[in-house]
Amino acid sequence: MGKLSATSVKAATRPGRHGDGDGLFLVIQTSGAKSWVCRVQKNGNRRDFGLGSAAKVSLSIARERAREIRTWVEMGLDPLFERRKLQGVPTFRQAAAKVIASHGKNWRNEKHAKQWLQTLDSYVFPEIGDLQVHDITGPMIRNVLSEIWLSKPETARRVRQRIGTVLDWAYASGYRDSEAPMRAVTKGLPRQPKKDGHFAAMPYTKVPDFMTRLARRESFSRLALRFAILTAVRSGEVRGATWDEFDLDAKLWTIPKERMKASREHVIPLSTPALRIIERCLELRIGSRILVFPGAKGDAPMSDMTLTKLLREMKEDCTAHGFRSAFRDWASEETDHSGEVAEAALAHKVRDKTEAAYRRGNLLEKRRKLMIDWADHCIKLPNKDVPPKPEIET
Known part of the structure; x- marks a missing residue:
C-alpha cells in the first residue's frame, strides 16, 4: 500500500519530493506544478524516469508505470528504449525528417537540406523509407x-553517410538497440576506383587562350565565369554575388561570412578587367535586381550546373572550381608572390593555429598586386581596359 492517496496528491502544495514508496515520487515545483518521477537503482547506478504531469496522470496510473519501469530494469532492459517502442517507432522517412530539422539549425543555407532530401528521396526512401x-x-x-556504389561513387558515399546519421540518431533516441552497421556494410561492398581528390583544372598556360574564347560572346554565364577566373573565387560565391557587396570606387568586393565556406568575411581587390565585368553587368541590370549575375529566372541565382554546361559546350573537361588550382599553380611557379598571399587570395583557412593567431591584417595591398598580375596573365591584350566587343548570346 502506497503512502500517498488521490486526496493527498490533490491537496499537497509544499515544494519538494513526496514519496509514495518503491521509488515513486510526487515532485512539486516552487511554481506549484506537480509531476511524477520513478527512481530506480541497480548495480550502484541510480536513474530517475519522468512519468508525466500529475494533472494528467493519476496516482494509480503512476504506480502502474513505476512498476513497469522497475520490471524492465530488473530484466536488464533500458526503460527509455522500451517506452519509445511502446510509443511507436518512426519509419526511416520520419526519422530523416527529424534529423534534417535538427541539423538544419547548424547548416549555412537551405541548399544542404535540399541535397539531403534529394539523395534520400532518389536512392533510399524507395527501398527502406517506410x-x-x-x-x-x-x-x-x-x-x-x-x-x-560503382556508377556514382561520390553520391553513394554521401548516401552512406546520411543513412548512418539517421540510424545513429535513432539509436541515440532509443529506437534501435544498436548503432548503424556502416563499417560492416562498407566492407561488404566492392572497392571503389581511386580518385586524386582534386577538381579537374586547366593548366594555367592555357587560361589566356580560353579567356579570349570566352569573351567572344556575351552572356551572364560567360561574364560570371570570366569574373570567377579573374578573382579566383568559388563559383557559388560569384553566382550569389549581390550589388551591395561591391564598392566600385574602392575596387573592392566584400563577401559576407554567411556566403563563405570558412564562415569568414572575404575582401577581394578587383583588377581592372574584373571591375570592367562588374560595370558591364551594371549596364545590363534590369530594374532593382539584387544579383550581379542573375539566373534564367532573374531573381534566382544561376544553377551550379550552368558554368559546367558552358565549359562542356566549349569542349573543356575542366571545372569552374579548377581555375582556383590554375591560379595557385601560376602564383607558385611563375611569380615571386609569397604562398601566404596566394593562400589569403583563395580564402584558405590557416591550419597552423599559432600562425593564424599572429597573422595581422588581410594582406589587402599585396593581394591587389597579385590579382593585377593574374589579370595580366589571363588577358593577353595590348589594352586590357578595352577587350574586343563580344557577340551577344540570346
Missing part, C-alpha cells in the same frame, strides 16, 4: 548502396 528504423539491417543498407 520501414521502421529498428527493422533496418546491414544487408538492406548494402542493397541500397550497391545500386550506385
